[in-house]
Amino acid sequence: MTSLSGSLPVDNGAANTVREIAQQPALWREVDRIVAQARPSLDAFLLPLTARADLRVVLTGAGTSAFAGRVLQSALGRRLGRRVDAVSTTDLVADPRGCLAADVPTLLVSFARSGDSPESVAATDLADQVLSDVHHLVITCNPQGSLARNHADRPNSRVLLMPAASNDQGFAMTSSFTCMTLAALLALGGEAPGGIAERLARAAEWVLEDAGVERTIAALVDRAPERLVFLGSGALKGLAEESALKVLELTGGAVVAMSESSLGFRHGPKAVLNGQTAVVVYVSNDPYTRQYDQDIVAELRAGLAPGSVVTVSAGPRTPSQAGSADTWLLPDLEGVDDVALALPAVVCAQLLALRSSLGRGIRPDNPFPSGEVNRVVQGVILHSLHN
Template sequence: MTTATEKEILQQPNAWRQLAGDIEVRSDQLSGFLEPIVAVPGLRTVLTGAGSSAFAGELLAPSLARRSGRRVEAVATTDLVSNPRDVFAEPLPTLLVSFARSGNSPESLAATDLADALLPDVNHLVITCNRDGALARNHDHKQGSLVLLTPDSTHDRGFAMTSSFTSMALAAWSVLSGAAVDDQRAARLSSAAEWVNDRRAELRRRATAGYERIVYLGSGPLRAAARESALKVLELTAGELISYHESSLGFRHGPKSVLRDRTLVVVYVSNDPYTRRYDLDIVAEVRQAVGRENVLAIGANTSPAGAGSLDWMLPALGQEDDSLLALPCLVAAQWLALESSIALGLTPDNPFPNGEVNRVVQGVTIHPL
């Protein structure tokens, strides 16, 4: 039987194409809201969310800062809510970008309230998959706020965020990077994701090969992709399959001890020619440690320095920013997590039938400031 999670992984190419069209339709409204804000001297942009939604911010922040020449930071709502005076220690003009699949988690709602309470000049861009969520309702038509919805289909019904994550990240990139996701860029990304979908059988073979651990490595934005990938494994296998993430350079500084005979290592290889050297160095090193057959190096750049070292060469993305390269890489990670869940006899849509972990977080008390 086809699961919701499977459908939501498969739908991503179409969802990305639809998203690009939706943003084009709203381009005047979006630019009218954002242009005066980003023109403010000393603007600080904070990308926030909880869990996977926080990792979307981590994925984008380095690239957005580099491209804009402005201060862009990723701060999880779980850190912001527990330590708001630390996060908002400086009374800077701030654009708070909130990522939320459902928009109903207590931290997501509290984060925007705390920003309003502690900052003299704050605007809100809410990027969510749920038009009926509390976050979208609270900020719809609110002065200083704009709600950007991803396609309704990306409000994932499965336990783990898949199409919701990639679509929210793509939406933020399109409106904040200065390099909109037009039809051509959306087509390239979607084609690469379809290329990955066609290799599901290979990922199933790896998921059923008896691995006890999966390690994801990457640099810069791709480290955030590695973090999200590792979380997908933990979520969909209910913690039965151990996963780990680290930067390509940081892995040698102790975390490399996680390697065992039954370890699969996935390395996301940067498109940046300088960064790529470090990624390829760790590819060679872990191949020597665990065997080439237990390493999957995924990238897109066709330069001589990278092409021969890659196991998977994503088509037509060799010139894209790593924040966008990450999206089809994450599709591969989603399939690997799904197939690992099935191999363990679990139900991917609900790997925690007793409610130990919930799709929308429960049990959080928001204390008064």
């Protein structure tokens, strides 16, 4: 990926992060094959559950893994015709009786890069304790993690392992996030449009390889914004949350990043804007929803300096129409569901976070060398739930 790594310093502390961002298109193709091969087993496990009209699906994880659920929630709800809720493990562990108050048949879908975070295992244990009828689909990148091992042989569980390379060794989750999100969409979303994984992979390859994309990202980073805001609607609000976390993580907190919905931003969060703020708006493919995204873009561009507001949206394949410094277009994705659009779109945010980190002399593979924030969370004390 020449445009991603060719212009970076050799000793920049970013080798893992660069490799893990760049490998995503190849891994998405592998995820497509993994899910296809597992389809008979997955269908035998999932179809009797999703046939139940009273089924509740809970998508859970912590941090980036929780945002995978938020990206997927609305699309899976529509496709399954069932109640689907994204509930982070951090909320579930802290308040299991509140998060699982309805004792209905439940499919708990757990997303975990390592599967060794304390809340990952605790969330599944608490669900078993609180609910009378619960099944588990574990989507993880680490076959040796506690979560995968604990659920490997349980009759009410299935473990779906991601490609080995998706178990990111860099600090921030990149390929692990996109692989798990795609796997859940393919496994639970019913019949996906033919070749969707290939279309997404090609769009991401274009983002990674096109010099024009490199220039647009560099133009925004060169502004050295102190604050970065990401906005999106529906599934793209979950993407905005993940994007803000990537910038916050990879810059070691040097850039303050936040997220909101396109409509919600006016209700107080807009106070974050100042002369050193840049805004990235993810524009929905849904014609109705897109109107609200475009409204906030117009409003923000009227009030902020030129180049401070960037849009990311589906667009034409022709390189000459690939966009400008304030319009980043993802090729050949017009009309795809926003949950799918989110995957190549997040690559833009990953590259923006990477460049912002390097531009401040931070080493992205380990932006917290003193250890105050860790790759796998530490310091959590789990407390017993007494019925």
